[in-house]
Amino acid sequence: MENPEKTEESKGLSIASMVLGIIAVVLFCIPYISIPCSILAIIFGIIGKNKGGKGMAIAGLVLGIVSIVLYFLLVVGAFSFFAAFNNTNLDLNILESNAILY
DSSP, X not given: OOOHHHHHHHHHHHHHHHHHHHHHHHTTTOHHHHHHHHHHHHHHHHHHHHHSOHHHHHHHHHHHHHHHXXXXXXXXXXXXXXXXXXXXXXXXXXXXXXXXXX
């Protein structure tokens, strides 16, 4: 017969992984909340998957990874946007200075 306390603990880790993953995905643009929640969701998902509660653990694991990927895409997109914006302004300044010289 299986120990009921062991299954409750493993389901608890799986549930915690899923909840932290959901929080991380919803708040992915706030790195102070989403990155720690994502890391904990991944850790709890791995532990929960090995102990039991496999479905929720995998959901938390996937959500934690998706949250980290979304955050890095947000950062790369922001840097790309601002880099393109700065290059456009520099090009316009060069064109204006050449127009004044002629």
